[in-house]
Amino acid sequence: MHIHETNPKKTLITVLVFALIILAGFLTVKKPKFRYKKTLAETVGMLEKKEGCFKPWQLVDVLSKVNNKVVLIDIRNKFEYGQGHIPGSENISAYDLTKDKNIKHLEELKNNGMTVVLYGNDQLQANGPCVWYRMVGFDNVKVLMGGYEYYKKHKDNLEATKNLDDYIKEIPRYDFAKVASSKGEVKTENKPKKAKIKVRRRKKTAVAAGGC
Amino acid sequence: MSEHKNNGSTKYLNPYFGGVLLGLVLIATFFITGRGPGASGAVKSLVVETVDVVAPSHAESNGYFSRFLADGKSPLNSWLVFESMGIFFGGLLSGVIFGRIKKFRVEHNPNITSKTRLIAALVGGMFFGIGTQFGRGCTSGAAMSGTAVFSFGGFLVMVGIFATGYALAWFFRKLWL
Amino acid sequence: MGPLIPNGVIASGWDFVIAILIGLVFGFILEASGFSSSRNIAGVFYGYNFVVLRVFFTAVIVANVGFLYLDYFGWLDLSKVYVLPTYFGPMLLGSIIMGLGFIIGGFCPGTTFTAIAIGKKDALFFFIGIFIGIFLFGEGFPLYDKFYASGYMGNATIEDVLGISAQWFTVIMTVVALASFWVTAEIEKKVRKNRKEYKF
Amino acid sequence: MNKNYIFLTILMLALAVGTLFLHKEKEYEQIKPEELLWDIIQPTRYVTTDQVAKMIIAKDPTLELVDVRDSKQFEKFSLPNAVNVPLSDILKPESQDYFGLPGVKVVFFSNDDITADQAWVITKRMGYNDTYVMKGGLNCWIETIIQPKEPEETAPYTEFEKYQFRKGAQMYFTGAKVESSAKKTEVKVRRRKKTSVAAGGC
Numbered sequence: 187m188h189i190h191e192t193n194p195k196k197t198l199i200t201v202l203v204f205a206l207i208i209l210a211g212f213l214t215v216k217k218p219k220f221r222y223k224k225t226l227a228e229t230v231g232m233l234e235k236k237e238g239c240f241k242p243w244q245l246v247d248v249l250s251k252v253n254n255k256v257v258l259i260d261i262r263n264k265f266e267y268g269q270g271h272i273p274g275s276e277n278i279s280a281y282d283l284t285k286d287k288n289i290k291h292l293e294e295l296k297n298n299g300m301t302v303v304l305y306g307n308d309q310l311q312a313n314g315p316c317v318w319y320r321m322v323g324f325d326n327v328k329v330l331m332g333g334y335e336y337y338k339k340h341k342d343n344l345e346a347t348k349n350l351d352d353y354i355k356e357i358p359r360y361d362f363a364k365v366a367s368s369k370g371e372v373k374t375e376n377k378p379k380k381a382k383i384k385v386r387r388r389k390k391t392a393v394a395a396g397g398c
Numbered sequence: 399m400s401e402h403k404n405n406g407s408t409k410y411l412n413p414y415f416g417g418v419l420l421g422l423v424l425i426a427t428f429f430i431t432g433r434g435p436g437a438s439g440a441v442k443s444l445v446v447e448t449v450d451v452v453a454p455s456h457a458e459s460n461g462y463f464s465r466f467l468a469d470g471k472s473p474l475n476s477w478l479v480f481e482s483m484g485i486f487f488g489g490l491l492s493g494v495i496f497g498r499i500k501k502f503r504v505e506h507n508p509n510i511t512s513k514t515r516l517i518a519a520l521v522g523g524m525f526f527g528i529g530t531q532f533g534r535g536c537t538s539g540a541a542m543s544g545t546a547v548f549s550f551g552g553f554l555v556m557v558g559i560f561a562t563g564y565a566l567a568w569f570f571r572k573l574w575l
Numbered sequence: 576m577g578p579l580i581p582n583g584v585i586a587s588g589w590d591f592v593i594a595i596l597i598g599l600v601f602g603f604i605l606e607a608s609g610f611s612s613s614r615n616i617a618g619v620f621y622g623y624n625f626v627v628l629r630v631f632f633t634a635v636i637v638a639n640v641g642f643l644y645l646d647y648f649g650w651l652d653l654s655k656v657y658v659l660p661t662y663f664g665p666m667l668l669g670s671i672i673m674g675l676g677f678i679i680g681g682f683c684p685g686t687t688f689t690a691i692a693i694g695k696k697d698a699l700f701f702f703i704g705i706f707i708g709i710f711l712f713g714e715g716f717p718l719y720d721k722f723y724a725s726g727y728m729g730n731a732t733i734e735d736v737l738g739i740s741a742q743w744f745t746v747i748m749t750v751v752a753l754a755s756f757w758v759t760a761e762i763e764k765k766v767r768k769n770r771k772e773y774k775f
Numbered sequence: 776m777n778k779n780y781i782f783l784t785i786l787m788l789a790l791a792v793g794t795l796f797l798h799k800e801k802e803y804e805q806i807k808p809e810e811l812l813w814d815i816i817q818p819t820r821y822v823t824t825d826q827v828a829k830m831i832i833a834k835d836p837t838l839e840l841v842d843v844r845d846s847k848q849f850e851k852f853s854l855p856n857a858v859n860v861p862l863s864d865i866l867k868p869e870s871q872d873y874f875g876l877p878g879v880k881v882v883f884f885s886n887d888d889i890t891a892d893q894a895w896v897i898t899k900r901m902g903y904n905d906t907y908v909m910k911g912g913l914n915c916w917i918e919t920i921i922q923p924k925e926p927e928e929t930a931p932y933t934e935f936e937k938y939q940f941r942k943g944a945q946m947y948f949t950g951a952k953v954e955s956s957a958k959k960t961e962v963k964v965r966r967r968k969k970t971s972v973a974a975g976g977c
Contacts, residue, residue, distance in 0.1 A: 417633020484598015522680015523704015533669025562674020
């Protein structure tokens with residue numbers, strides 16, 4: 187007869203060791219600091235809805251302390267912050283955004299029902315961090331459209347930007363097909379030399395077109 | 399015949415103990431190499447190498463063998479060949495330790511002759527060889543390693559082998575009972 | 576962290592050394608568990624020896640469970656390990672042919688090596704059989720080269736195809752395996768009563 | 776029956792059931808949030824319109840332009856050989872074909888760069904590398920390539936050089952408009968989900 191060891195003592199010991207290793211794994215495993223709270227599909231849905239925009243003229247209420255539910259965070263580096271920033275804004279450089287201290291701060295703000303508005307020099311600079319914060323569950327984070335540069339240009343009369351759309355991104359500023367096929371004849375002569383961006387005024391209803 | 403004499407002194411491991419160890423080896427293999435152990439791939443390499451040595455032009459023109467000759471390296475220079483050598487020596491080691499190594503012998507059911515058993519083994523091997531190529535692996539490479547990492551193909555092969563085995567067991571009972 | 580070689584923790588030059596070592600342990604366990612005897616193996620189909628079922632399923636469930644925990648702990652990145660690709664038709668046919676070969680020959684390629692090592696002539700014949708089988712397969716390849724590549728589903732996992740998560744699959748596998756261990760132990764006891772003992 | 780078997784059964788069952796409580800995101804291979812933020816704050820993903828123009832003109836085979844605007848805008852106008860993957864479709868399997876091809880640089884663009892940047896964040900999270908954002912988008916493309924402005928007299932020499940390039944590019948893009956309607960015919964290679972470590976086959 188083929189004889190197998192019948193006493194499973196060794197088996198029990200091995201499985202116990204195995205279980206202990208797993209237990210050790212549980213004890214040593216680092217709880218990840220961040221976890222995506224939104225799936226990819228949810229993130230795309232969120233981006234489509236274009237939540238998380240903060241328009242420059244909304245700053246008026248913040249600066250005049252009428253709206254005290256908003257905290258401004260400057261994500262540029264200290265140097266740039268030192269050269270000029272929106273009054274009352276905090277400076278957390280993009281590189282320090284994940285620091286425990288700052289995350290704790292952001293969590294406190296979130297729990298207090300505050301809205302956090304990130305800004306960089308332009309909207310693009312804060313765009314990525316804003317999307318990232320929303321992915322990991324900080325739905326109260328928004329991005330300042332136009333960024334600091336836009337604010338600087340219009341800081342004396344922010345209220346007036348309500349009627350402008352030049353801070354809104356993702357609007358085609360030209361009729362691409364026409365301009366690009368015009369054999370290059372129209373070009374520079376017709377265009378006033380200084381004009382940087384052709385600003386077409388729009389009714390406010392068109393704001394939804396903005397990508398943010 | 400010697401194998402018919404009582405030789406109950408050698409013992410096998412408790413099967414569950416063997417299973418747990420095997421599972422841990424599987425984990426270790428994937429952990430270290432990122433792939434699972436197998437066996438039939440080594441025989442395939444051997445076949446390809448043999449064909450290549452005996453009739454190189456034929457091996458080149460064959461649609462199947464030429465796949466494994468593409469990079470100009472000997473097909474024997476592969477992971478599975480070394481691993482299979484390890485399996486052989488591992489078996490040898492276990493045989494030495496548990497005293498199961500004896501001179502060449504045929505193990506068979508007393509109701510059949512050695513010759514029948516040898517022919518059955520040869521035929522069975524042939525089927526198995528063909529099957530491994532369609533199935534992309536054998537019981538260890540596909541069924542066990544595959545199922546261990548949740549591969550659907552591995553699971554399919556495992557179910558297929560065992561289901562067929564049970565379905566056909568009655569027809570071949572003379573060989574074993 | 577893992578898998579170590581693909582992640583470059585261990586240089587790939589060690590690949591073959593590790594291959595031999597893994598094979599060594601693998602072969603040792605196969606032999607020591609009784610897989611070097613075709614009659615042990617075939618017993619699983621006739622109810623007198625369930626060693627194959629025990630070893631095989633224990634190994635699979637231990638590995639399943641282990642992988643899930645290791646993946647969770649970040650020790651082994653399961654997405655980086657080689658997942659056997661699925662070719663539905665060919666694999667189904669292949670497994671049926673293998674099942675046939677299994678019941679006739681009583682070995683499988685891995686166990687043949689260990690059985691040859693301890694001096695089983697039938698294992699040697701089985702090995703020669705595999706050799707011929709693969710050779711024949713290669714020679715006849717043009718007849719079924721289309722079929723051979725058909726049904727490709729990529730590196731499909733059970734979750735991809737059956738929609739069962741790996742965790743639930745593990746639980747189901749474990750329950751089924753453990754239940755079968757208890758049941759087969761009883762079957763084995765009954766069947767063995769009516770059998771002549773066999774020696775090796 | 777040895778009572779150790781009972782212990783073993785219970786132990787194994789407990790271990791298996793324990794796996795059910797392991798939380799794991801499975802959707803795609805996603806990179807860790809920390810790594811993602813680190814990549815986000817690097818400006819290395821931005822390419823200028825000049826660089827893109829240069830690559831198009833040189834017919835750089837490694838360049839893959841991806842227009843993330845909606846299909847209506849895409850049909851009206853897009854860059855030569857660009858493919859259209861609206862941001863809302865970016866997770867669709869057929870969109871995935873364009874990303875992660877070995878040796879191919881994917882450049883996202885939109886009217887400006889915000890949507891393109893968001894597309895970049897999504898693909899980065901999915902673990903694709905070699906993706907870029909065209910800074911300024913099509914608005915900037917028009918301003919710099921299609922209607923380049925002559926630099927001031929006092930501008931440094933390099934500005935004039937750049938202007939010369941842009942004039943040339945302008946000719947290329949506005950004169951050779953016919954070409955741009957030809958869609959990309961390159962074979963789409965599906966990216967593998969799993970990185971296979973070694974060829975299988977046992």
